[in-house]
Amino acid sequence: MEFQISLAQLREAHERIKPFIHRTPIMTSQSLNAIAGCELYFKCENLQKIGAFKARGGLNAVLSIPEEKRATGVVTHSSGNHAQAVAMAAKTCGIPAYIVMPNNASSVKKSAVAGYGAQITYTEPTQAAREAAADKIMVETGATYISPYNDYKVIEGQGTSALEFLEDQPDLEMLVIPVGGGGLLAGTALSAHYLKPEIKIFGGEPEGAMDAYYSMQKGELVPNKITNTIADGLLVSLGDKTFAIIQKLVSEILVVSDKEIADAMRLIWERMKIVVEPSGAVPFAALLKNKEKFAGKKVGIILSGGNVDVSKLPF
Amino acid sequence: MEFQISLAQLREAHERIKPFIHRTPIMTSQSLNAIAGCELYFKCENLQKIGAFKARGGLNAVLSIPEEKRATGVVTHSSGNHAQAVAMAAKTCGIPAYIVMPNNASSVKKSAVAGYGAQITYTEPTQAAREAAADKIMVETGATYISPYNDYKVIEGQGTSALEFLEDQPDLEMLVIPVGGGGLLAGTALSAHYLKPEIKIFGGEPEGAMDAYYSMQKGELVPNKITNTIADGLLVSLGDKTFAIIQKLVSEILVVSDKEIADAMRLIWERMKIVVEPSGAVPFAALLKNKEKFAGKKVGIILSGGNVDVSKLPF
Numbered sequence: 001m002e003f004q005i006s007l008a009q010l011r012e013a014h015e016r017i018k019p020f021i022h023r024t025p026i027m028t029s030q031s032l033n034a035i036a037g038c039e040l041y042f043k044c045e046n047l048q049k050i051g052a053f054k055a056r057g058g059l060n061a062v063l064s065i066p067e068e069k070r071a072t073g074v075v076t077h078s079s080g081n082h083a084q085a086v087a088m089a090a091k092t093c094g095i096p097a098y099i100v101m102p103n104n105a106s107s108v109k110k111s112a113v114a115g116y117g118a119q120i121t122y123t124e125p126t127q128a129a130r131e132a133a134a135d136k137i138m139v140e141t142g143a144t145y146i147s148p149y150n151d152y153k154v155i156e157g158q159g160t161s162a163l164e165f166l167e168d169q170p171d172l173e174m175l176v177i178p179v180g181g182g183g184l185l186a187g188t189a190l191s192a193h194y195l196k197p198e199i200k201i202f203g204g205e206p207e208g209a210m211d212a213y214y215s216m217q218k219g220e221l222v223p224n225k226i227t228n229t230i231a232d233g234l235l236v237s238l239g240d241k242t243f244a245i246i247q248k249l250v251s252e253i254l255v256v257s258d259k260e261i262a263d264a265m266r267l268i269w270e271r272m273k274i275v276v277e278p279s280g281a282v283p284f285a286a287l288l289k290n291k292e293k294f295a296g297k298k299v300g301i302i303l304s305g306g307n308v309d310v311s312k313l314p315f
Numbered sequence: 316m317e318f319q320i321s322l323a324q325l326r327e328a329h330e331r332i333k334p335f336i337h338r339t340p341i342m343t344s345q346s347l348n349a350i351a352g353c354e355l356y357f358k359c360e361n362l363q364k365i366g367a368f369k370a371r372g373g374l375n376a377v378l379s380i381p382e383e384k385r386a387t388g389v390v391t392h393s394s395g396n397h398a399q400a401v402a403m404a405a406k407t408c409g410i411p412a413y414i415v416m417p418n419n420a421s422s423v424k425k426s427a428v429a430g431y432g433a434q435i436t437y438t439e440p441t442q443a444a445r446e447a448a449a450d451k452i453m454v455e456t457g458a459t460y461i462s463p464y465n466d467y468k469v470i471e472g473q474g475t476s477a478l479e480f481l482e483d484q485p486d487l488e489m490l491v492i493p494v495g496g497g498g499l500l501a502g503t504a505l506s507a508h509y510l511k512p513e514i515k516i517f518g519g520e521p522e523g524a525m526d527a528y529y530s531m532q533k534g535e536l537v538p539n540k541i542t543n544t545i546a547d548g549l550l551v552s553l554g555d556k557t558f559a560i561i562q563k564l565v566s567e568i569l570v571v572s573d574k575e576i577a578d579a580m581r582l583i584w585e586r587m588k589i590v591v592e593p594s595g596a597v598p599f600a601a602l603l604k605n606k607e608k609f610a611g612k613k614v615g616i617i618l619s620g621g622n623v624d625v626s627k628l629p630f
Binding site for chain 2: 025027108311315
C-alpha cells in the first residue's frame with residue numbers, strides 16, 4: 001500500500017465518530033463567487049462540535065484506544081482546539097482527560113476545556129515544559145498520549161470532513177485547506193486521492209509560520225524557528241507522517257500575510273454571516289491572492305474553525 | 316374573517332417568494348440550551364438573502380404589484396435592511412428601484428443597495444425629508460411605494476419564515492420574535508395562530524425604543540418619541556396594521572437593555588459561530604432575562620438579521 005491509511009480505514013474512522021459529530025453543512029455565497037471569480041463551496045467545520053474540525057481527529061484517536069486501555073484515560077498538551085477535542089472525546093467515552101495547557105492560554109479556552117470535565121495542568125509556555133508535564137502524567141496515571149496531528153488516527157479523523165464534502169459535492173475540481181501541523185491537509189488529501197484523484201489540492205499557510213512551503217521546496221522537513229501570525233491554529237510545524245502524505249498529494253502551498261488573512265476573514269463574516277477564526281480564513285485568503293489558478297473552477301474550502309475571541313478582532 | 320390576512324394568503328405569499336429566497340436552516344446549541352434552561356431552536360434569517368428576513372416582505376410586496384403597474388418601478392425610504400430588500404426584489408423582477416436613504420447611512424449599506432442596481436436619493440436624516448423625497452419620486456416616476464412594515468403584503472411575506480419554522484419544527488411551544496415596526500412579529504403571530512394556536516408568542520424589544528411595550532399596556536399606539544439603542548433595526552414604532560394583530564395574538568413584550576443585547580449577541584457569536592446583528596439578538600436576550608417563563612420548554616427564536624459593521628462591535 002502506498003499510504004499508511006487506506007480508504008477503508010478512512011471510512012471506518014467516519015463510522016466510528018459519526019454518532020458524536022455534526023455532518024457540517026456546505027455553504028455557498030453568490031457575492032463571494034463574484035469576488036473570487038470561481039464557484040466556491042465552504043465546508044463549515046466552524047459549526048462542528050467544539051467549533052473546529054479537530055473534534056474529528058480527537059474522537060477517532062480516543063475511540064480507537066482498545067477497551068482495556070481506555071479506563072486510565074488520555075493525556076495531551078495543547079493551548080487550542082486539540083485540547084478541547086480530546087477533552088470532549090474523553091467525556092464522550094466517560095474516561096478521564098488530562099490536558100497540559102500553557103499558563104498564558106486564554107481564559108475562554110481554559111474554561112472550554114474545563115467545561116468538558118478535563119483535569120488541567122498549567123505549565124510554562126514552552127514545548128519542553130509542556131512535554132515534560134505530559135510525560136509525567138502518563139507515568140503517574142497510565143493515560144494514553146494523543147498527539148495533536150502527527151498520528152495516523154488523528155489524520156484519519158481529520159480526513160473524514162473531506163469524505164463528507166466529496167459525497168455531498170462530488171463535482172469539486174480543487175480543494176484549498178489550511179496547513180499547520182498538517183493533519184487536516186494530509187487527511188483531506190488522502191480522502192480526495194481515493195475518491196477523486198484528479199482533484200487538485202492546495203495548502204494555505206500564513207507567512208508567519210510557513211514551514212510547509214519551505215519543506216515542500218526543499219523536499220525535507222524545515223520546521224518553523226520562530227512564528228508570528230494571527231492564524232494561531234497554524235503555528236506548529238509539519239510532522240514526518242503528515243509531510244510524507246502532503247509531499248505526494250498536494251500540488252502547492254500558497255502563502256498569505258496577516259493582512260490578507262484578516263481581509264478574507266472579514267469578507268466571510270460580512271457576506272456569509274458566520275464566524276471563522278483567522279486560521280480558518282487562510283485558504284480563502286490564499287485563493288483571493290491567486291485568483292488566476294482557480295478562475296471558473298468549482299473550488300472547495302474547509303472553514304476549519306470558529307474559535308476566536310470576538311472582543312479582539314484583527315479588523 | 317378575524318384578520319386581514321388568511322392562512323391561504325400566507326401560503327400564497329410563500330409560494331410567490333419561494334424561488335427567490337433561502338429556506339433558512341434551524342440551528343441548535345447544547346451549550347446555549349444549558350445556559351438558557353430550555354430547548355432552543357434558532358431560525359437563521361441572518362443567513363437569508365440580503366442577510367435578513369426583510370427579503371421575504373420586500374419580495375412579496377414587489378411580486379404582488381399587478382404586472383401592468385410593475386414597469387414604473389418601486390420606491391421606498393429606509394436606511395437599513397428594507398432598502399436592500401426592495402432593491403433586491405426589484406432587481407429580481409427586472410424593474411427600477413428608487414431608494415431614499417439618509418445621508419448619514421453607513422457606507423456598507425449604501426454600497427449594498429447600490430450593488431442591486433437601485434437609484435439612491437440622499438436626504439437629511441429626518442422622517443419628513445425622507446417621506447417628501449419618496450413622494451416626489453412617486454409623482455415623477457409613477458413608482459409604487461413599498462412600506463417597510465405597516466403593509467399587509469409585507470406582513471404576509473415576513474410571516475413566511477414562521478410557516479417554514481413550524482413545518483420543520485412542529486413541536487415548538489413558544490416563539491420569541493424581535494419587534495420594531497412589527498412586521499415580523501405580526502406575520503409570525505398570524506402563521507402560528509393558524510398552524511398551532513396554542514403556541515405562546517413573545518415580542519423582544521430594546522429599552523431604548525419600547526413603544527410596543529407601552530402600546531400593549533395602554534391598549535393603543537404609543538409611538539417612540541426618542542430612540543436610543545444599539546438594536547438599530549428596531550427603532551421604528553408599530554403601525555396600526557401590525558399593532559392590531561400583535562394586540563390580539565402576542566402574550567407579552569419583554570424589554571431588554573443594550574448591555575443585555577450585547578451579551579446575548581456575543582453568546583450567539585461565540586457558541587453558535589454565526590453573525591447576528593444587535594436587533595437579531597434581542598429575543599435571546601429577552602429569554603435569558605426571563606428564564607423562568609421558558610424553563611424546560613421548546614422555544615423558537617427567529618434570528619432576524621446579520622448585517623452589522625464587524626469593525627464596530629458592542630463588545
